[in-house]
Amino acid sequence: MKKILIITYYWPPAGGPGVQRWLKFTKYLPEFGYEPHVYIPENPSYPIIDETLAKDINPKVKIVKNKIWEPYQLAEKLNPKNKAYKSGHFEKKESQSFMSKLSVFIRGNFFIPDARKFWINPSIEFIQDYIQKENIDTIVTSGPPHSLHLIGLGLKKLNPKLRWIADFRDPWTQISYHKELKLTTWAAKKHKDLEHEVMSKANLVLATSYTDGDNFKKIGAKRVEVITNGFEEVKQETEKDKEYFHITYSGGLEMLRNPLSLWKAINDLSKSNSSFKNDLKLNFYGSLADDVKQTIVDEGLNSNLVVHGYVSHQESLDAINKANVLLLTNFDNVASKGIIPGKLFEYMATGNPILAVGPNEADVEKILLKTKAGEYFNHQEVEKIKSTILNIYNQWLVNPKSKFMTNEKEVQQFNRKNLTKKLAEIIHTI
Numbered sequence: 001m002k003k004i005l006i007i008t009y010y011w012p013p014a015g016g017p018g019v020q021r022w023l024k025f026t027k028y029l030p031e032f033g034y035e036p037h038v039y040i041p042e043n044p045s046y047p048i049i050d051e052t053l054a055k056d057i058n059p060k061v062k063i064v065k066n067k068i069w070e071p072y073q074l075a076e077k078l079n080p081k082n083k084a085y086k087s088g089h090f091e092k093k094e095s096q097s098f099m100s101k102l103s104v105f106i107r108g109n110f111f112i113p114d115a116r117k118f119w120i121n122p123s124i125e126f127i128q129d130y131i132q133k134e135n136i137d138t139i140v141t142s143g144p145p146h147s148l149h150l151i152g153l154g155l156k157k158l159n160p161k162l163r164w165i166a167d168f169r170d171p172w173t174q175i176s177y178h179k180e181l182k183l184t185t186w187a188a189k190k191h192k193d194l195e196h197e198v199m200s201k202a203n204l205v206l207a208t209s210y211t212d213g214d215n216f217k218k219i220g221a222k223r224v225e226v227i228t229n230g231f232e233e234v235k236q237e238t239e240k241d242k243e244y245f246h247i248t249y250s251g252g253l254e255m256l257r258n259p260l261s262l263w264k265a266i267n268d269l270s271k272s273n274s275s276f277k278n279d280l281k282l283n284f285y286g287s288l289a290d291d292v293k294q295t296i297v298d299e300g301l302n303s304n305l306v307v308h309g310y311v312s313h314q315e316s317l318d319a320i321n322k323a324n325v326l327l328l329t330n331f332d333n334v335a336s337k338g339i340i341p342g343k344l345f346e347y348m349a350t351g352n353p354i355l356a357v358g359p360n361e362a363d364v365e366k367i368l369l370k371t372k373a374g375e376y377f378n379h380q381e382v383e384k385i386k387s388t389i390l391n392i393y394n395q396w397l398v399n400p401k402s403k404f405m406t407n408e409k410e411v412q413q414f415n416r417k418n419l420t421k422k423l424a425e426i427i428h429t430i
């Protein structure tokens with residue numbers, strides 16, 4: 001069995017989408033001839049904890065830990081909102097306090113590429129010894145945090161024959177919130193120079209979306225392959241609630257992705273249809289920003305709103321299975337069209353209709369068209385959103401157990417095991 005070392009920051013007990021990708025890849029890689037070794041921080045600062053994910057760690061995975069120093073504990077004492085910033089969640093500029101603005105400025109200009117940069121040099125030294133001892137010739141760096149790609153870059157310089165895969169779960173300088181970092185000209189150039197060096201020196205760059213893959217080639221990547229995120233099971237059966245019509249959102253939602261048109265559409269339906277108003281439950285599982293919650297309340301939906309807060313991954317799966325409509329949102333910005341939230345694939349696995357809102361010509365829209373798993377709208381299409389929700393609601397009134405007719409063959413392409421098989425085949429060609 002061939003050995004491969006994955007360098008990642010997020011690993012159980014970390015919760016949220018960042019941990020899922022390589023947790024699942026390593027779960028199935030042994031079936032395709034690879035022995036995964038995973039290098040993680042011994043003392044991380046995770047914004048979300050989910051102890052239930054530990055059950056998915058394949059016992060064949062060898063875990064290697066090394067201490068890290070990062071300034072987030074101090075930063076969170078100075079400004080509690082820094083906990084959200086390290087997840088890429090930013091307030092609108094007009095809502096930011098002086099301390100928030102200062103925190104963002106320091107993050108972007110003094111911690112390049114991010115606040116985990118202090119782990120780079122100790123990790124290069126530690127891993128250099130480890131890969132020689134274990135005779136490992138293939139490594140993967142998974143970012144964000146993109147400082148982990150600089151670990152890969154350092155190891156590649158020491159070992160030119162090392163096969164290095166740089167996995168970008170999100171883009172670096174092209175991510176939608178990069179412009180929120182209040183960068184100086186010098187800092188902006190430093191970010192771009194490091195990004196280009198990583199792209200050009202890695203043997204393979206992995207992208208999670210088609211748009212990102214195209215952009216990485218333009219930045220200078222020698223070879224790019226797209227492997228999206230995915231799901232593990234299809235058609236997890238859960239009894240529907242016959243009393244209430246559930247519109248459900250799973251995951252964190254901050255102001256920059258707030259779908260105002262959606263809340264307006266639901267409010268309009270509630271005003272014109274008292275039955276819909278009485279039957280509706282608008283569920284949020286995860287972190288709902290206070291300013292987003294206020295916009296929902298302002299639309300008169302307070303009595304329908306149920307904020308469950310962060311729940312375990314299994315609880316979120318149960319919730320989306322029980323839903324009648326699943327909500328997905330993205331930034332109202334063309335630069336964000338390549339973002340494919342990981343929850344999309346778990347949504348598809350349920351067979352429940354997805355209602356997605358985001359920029360035009362987005363990768364999410366392409367996937368929904370291909371799989372027939374839902375409908376996609378831009379942030380201005382209030383009337384179309386209303387019509388779609390009303391149609392699904394009317395179907396629910398006739399048959400609360402009704403299912404969406406997806407293209408099962410296309411959906412199965414995003415099964416985690418099938419994606420891992422594709423990954424193993426790509427690694428073999430490097």
